[in-house]
Amino acid sequence: MNISDKFSRYARWVDDKCPLYATLAGVTATDDHLLDIASEASAGQPEPELLFAAVHSLLLQGRDHPLAQFYPTCNRNGSDDDPFPHFREFCVANEDTLRSIIATRRCQTNDVGRSAILLPSFEYVSRIAEHDLLAQIEIGTSAGLNLNWDQYQYEFGEIGQVGKSDSPVTITTEVRGDLRPPLSQDLPTITHRRGIDLNTLDVTTEQDARWLHALIQPNQLHRHDQLTAAIEIAREKQPRLIEGDAVAELPTQLSDAPNKADLIVFSTHVLYQLEKSMLADLRSLLSNHSTKQPVHRLSIDPDEGLGRPTYRIVTFKEGAVTESQIAQFESYGSWIRWQGS
Structure with missing residues (x-):
């Protein structure tokens, strides 16, 4: 798919989420100069x-x-004018800076709304686990905000609230379908937190915190508020983040995890960016490590992108593998549809 088609596709995807970006993307798809940037x-x-x-x-x-x-997000009063001429002028005026940012930054949307699928998934693992303690490693962790999923409060519609009642982060999620997700007021005990990313973000710096906000559409003010609160928590409870390639770093991180705990290696929207050979290497690493302790892999299907991804669990135990789908969810956690037993 060429770059023009990517902008056209993005315009269709974002249309009901951010009309401004839909408009800009649709016209940018026909602008050779902006496409070159x-x-x-x-x-x-x-x-x-x-x-x-x-x-x-x-x-x-x-x-x-x-x-x-x-x-x-810029606290302006808005306008009914056509935004594209202003957008194009801004891009041309700041072309060198934009080129540098685009070349060096990565799309690392660390949306904590995705913790809405992590909470029931970790609870599910805790009910089938051999140990009372869980250790977690996140692949594609960005700033590690979802490693703190147990520090947030959740509202699951008629099911009610779970999580930390005094948390500044409240994640509201609609539960769809006939099955109730596994939820408990007593959250699983996490004894170990690590995150791996090619380019970890440090939310204690203004630049990286601003980049996380920049990745959210400007009309999504609730998500910006939620991010601000999650950053505050991360600055007090910052998990250890390791910068590097997941296949290269994972063996050390697996070995460093406590033995008397079930190990969960998880990700959200990451696997679709990885080559099939890397996915095979990851699977082999987890299978080999499962001779020492049970390993549970939580992830979306690598062939699925944004939209309505399916979350799945793959359990490795002494080299044997079991796999099942456990839920569908909206990419930013606005709803989940539980499918697990």
Whole structure:
């Protein structure tokens, strides 16, 4: 798929989420100059998301330009004008900076709404686990905000609230379907937290915190508020993050995990970015380690992208493998549909 088609596809996907981005993406798909700027993205990185995030980050940094009036995150009053001429002018005026950002940054949307699928999934693992304690390693951790999933409060509609009642982060999720997800007021005990990413983000720095905000569409103010609160928690309870390739780093991290705990290696929207050979290597690593302790792999299907992904569990125990689908969920946690037993 060429870069123009990617912008057209993105415009359709984002239409009901952020009309501003849908409009800009649709016209950018026909603008060779803007497409050339976006093409600075490194291999495997989504050009539309990076271009819009790079622009958003400069506006959040305080660049004074009429384009800011279309961005609610910039505290402007809004405008009924056509945003694209302002967008194009801004991109051309800041071309060198945008090219540098797009070439060096990655799409690492660390949305804590995705913890809505982690909470019942970890509870599910705790009920089939051999040990009372769980150790967790996240692949594609970004800033590690979802490693703190047990530090948040959750509202599951008629089911009610679970989690930390005094948390500044409240994740509201609609439960669809006939099956109730496994939930408990007594959350599983996490004894070990690690995150691996090619480019870890440090939320104690203004630059990385701003980049996380830049990756969220500017009209999604609730998600921005939620991110701000999650960053506050992470600055107090910052899990250890390891920068590097997952296949290269995972053997050491598996060995460092406590033995008297079931080990959970999880990810959300990461696997679709990995080559099949890397996925096979990851599976082999987990299978080999399962001769020492049970390993549970939680992830979406690697062939699924954003939208309505399916979450699945693969359990490795002494080299044997069992696999099942446990839920569908909206990419940012607005609803889940439990499918597990």
